[in-house]
Amino acid sequence: MFQTTSYSGDKVKDYELMIKQLQSLLEGEKDKVANLSNASALLNQFLNEVNWVGFYLWKEDQLVLGPFQGLPACIRIPYGKGVCGTAIKEQKTQRIENVHHFPGHIACDSASQSEIVIPIFIDNEVFGVLDIDSPIVDRFDETDQIYLEKFVDTLKSYL
Template sequence: MFNVESYRGTREESYALVKKQLAALLEGETNRIANLSNASALLNQFLDRINWVGFYLLEDDELVLGPFQGLPACVRIPIGKGVCGTSAKQMETLRVEDVHQFPGHIACDAASQSEIVIPLIKNGSLLGVLDIDSPEKNRFDELDQKELENFTQLLVSYL
């Protein structure tokens, strides 16, 4: 059984712990859906002040909803559309302080105010994106971006 340790240290120490927990969850498991499901559940438990966390997976030139935690979400997002589709097209992280100021933002949950989307890239190919929404403006900072990019790199190594 997986034991969730509490996050009481600095933010950096807490991120180190969540990555250690992710590695423990992924070790020896090859099923992509199981690994993405556990990763989204772990992030949902770890991150405060968020209202949605999950994955969109690349399928036939569009992003299709994958494992997530939160309210029901948009099922398909065209590449290049919204924050997720733009991150996928550019293959780079997008940190959006106010989603209402993002051209073409796709509002799956009206409560979302800020968002971070990190592409999942393996061997130069896009697998999908990690999408995290918050009901607060400017929820995600540079440390969140750096650590969540490290989290996704670890995750992708198991996919």
């Protein structure tokens, strides 16, 4: 339907529209799996130059694969391991320019070159992460980080 670089030519406006679409899509729905599934589909449709978009959910002291769009992925990620586990451990977004330079990177898809992971905490408890991979080095910039964090903040109210 639209992409960040060609829809309106204004990345910020495009992200703001996507967040409004997320709210409309999830309004009135309480099922977490359904909401995460639609959120990953919306991101996959919206973002260009990505090869994986999805969620890992916190279960039994590890991250477990949740709803996603892309090739089959690693099922379990231990606390503090890889980009996703590090995002939870450090409780902050990880924006990785080149995953091959990240110590302990877990390569689920050899095509991935850069990654952004936003940790999700609800009521100060770990819920999971939003994980987005790209086959392009340095795909994600500060604007992406700011608006993907806003996307997660919006999504949390439907979880």
